[in-house]
Amino acid sequence: MDWNKLLYQYFGYEKLNNDQEEILKSISNHQHHLILLPTGGGKSICFQLPVLAVNGKAVVISPLIALMEDQVATLKSKGIKATCIHSLMHPEEKRYILKNLHHFQFIYCSPEFALSPFGYQMLSKMPLTHFVIDEAHCISDWGFEFRADYLKLSLLINQFPNAQVLALTATANVFVQQDIINILKINMCIIDKSKKKPNVFLSTIEVDNINEKIQLLKEILKLSGPSIVYFSSKRICNEVAELLKENMNVATYHADMHYEERMKVQTQFLQDSIQIICATSAFGMGVDKKNIRTIIHFHVSKSPSQFIQEIGRAGRDGKQSQSIVLFEKQDYFTNLNLIEMSPKVEDLHLYNRGLLVDEEKREQIEKMLSMYTFENLHKRFESNHIKQIQHLDLMWRYLQSNHCLTHFLTQHLLNMSQNNQDDSSCKSMCNHCKSQNFLTFQTNYQKIQKIDKEKLINQLFNNH
Structure with missing residues (x-):
């Protein structure tokens, strides 16, 4: 198969990168694959070309609406x-799509739709050649927390014995990789091309309190270039954004905003009419903006995989960029409280006794019990809680390290041995080795004309 010829035919690019070539060569053997490729490394091409090569049909399980819409818009434009x-979606548009589902080569949907009775029935009729799971780390990270349908994907996979399963993510350590394979209940060939991006400067800065953190944030953002500031709290995200708006070009993005509002913010950020996004983890997946210069964590990421995903959004153009974590001691306990909010052993026992009040947790546990016995689910909740605490502790070790952050990230967060690293030297790419807390970049602000919301959505997603 001449993959480069196919690449040019459909996407207009002349040559695959070395990692993509190796991955596509391996996929040609028709085994199921778990593929790890850094953010910006061209993961989508690695499942889209195999489908196009055989004039096939794929269902693509995706965690976020923005991610689905972005990839669908790109494919439609080609x-x-x-x-x-x-x-x-508008009900009329959804009816049209479902009626004509057999006409599409790529069908993107959430695990919740795919495993709903209606979605399961519709998709099971499709003559799929490929079953794709994008952002596959969500299977392990979210399956036993708040999106239990990820645990049931094996039921749908079993409906397509001849379809090749391709699971892709930017990062998954060896434990997450094994968890994904165990939950999907299939044998998979693992190709791990994850690595620390050499153009991202790493920095961790400890502060005494939130006021000092806000003042430092303001100082950094004066010359940070296009930037994303991540928060774990929607309330604090809104409050800090309002403070920044007094002197800066800032917008917010989180799940409580209306869909059209979020898409408007995303489009303006892509067009450089907004320079700074204050967001929760809901923002970033599938946002193909190559000139993001700065990623700041106002709150600590809950896990190494989330952290790697988020900082990987900086410097997709290969130019100098930076990751900065601002932290105070209280942040550890904030994350600990978030861990306690996810379903746990105590909730399982309350459910068993008919005393669980939280309707969302009750629904998630019911889905899990359709796949696991009470005893097995009890063990999984225990092990998942331990894993969450271990991930938080590992992130905290990264923050408190006095040594090279690049080495810590590659050896501990990415689980790469020193022998597998492309280059074991930091080359002054962290604030411990360079004795500089942050870099400065010029703004790319571009003023654009206002357009109405309906026109904006139609332009972005090429709607019917």
Whole structure:
């Protein structure tokens, strides 16, 4: 198979990178694959080309609406028949798509739709050649927390014995990799091309309190270039954004905002009419903005995989960029409280006695019990809670390290041995080795004309 010829035919690019070539060569043997490739490394091409090569049909399980819409818009612009199904679509559009589902080569949907009775029935009729799981780390990270349908994907995979399963993510340590394989209940060939991006400067800065953190944030953002500031709290995200708006070009992005509002913010950020996004983890997946210069964590990421995903959004153009974590001691306990909010052993016992009040947790546990016995689920909750604490402790060790952050990230967060690293030297790419807390970049602000919301959505997603 001449993959480069196919690449040029459909996408207009002349040559795959070395990692993509190796991955596609391996996929050609028709085994199921778990593929790890850094953010910006071209993961989508690695499942789209195999489908196009055989004029096949794929369902693509995706965690976020914005991610689905972005990839579908890209495929449509290349003349490829693609669609997505999600809860925020206009009913008339959804009816049209479901009626004509057999016409599409790529069908993007959430695990919740795919495993719903209606979605399961619809997709099971499709003559799939490929079953794709994008951002596959969500299977392990979210399956036993708040998106239990990820645990049931094996039921749908079993409906397509001849379809090749391709699971892709930017990062998954050896434990997450094994968890993904165990939950999907299939044998998979693992190709791990994850690595620390050499153009991202790493920095961790401890502060005494939130006021000092806000003042430092303001100082950094004066010359940070296009930037994303991540928060674990929507309330604090809104409050800090309002403070920044007094002197800066800032917008917010989180799940409580209306869909059209979020898409407007995303589009303006892509067009450089907004320079700074204050966001929760809901923002970033599938946002193909190559000139993001700065990623700041106002709150500590809950896990190494989330952290690697988020900082990987900086410097996709290969130019100098930076990751800065601002932290105070209280942040550890904030994350600990978030861990306690996810379903745990105590909730399982309350459910068993008919005393669990939280309706969302009750629904998630019911889905889990359709796949696991009470005893097995009890063990999984225990092990998942331990894993969450271990991930938090590992992130905290990264923050408190007095040594090279690049070495810590590659050896501990990415689980790479020194022998597997491309270059074991930091080359002054962290604030411990360079004795400089942050870099400065010029703004790329571009003023654009206002357009109405309907026109904006139609332009972005090429709607019917």
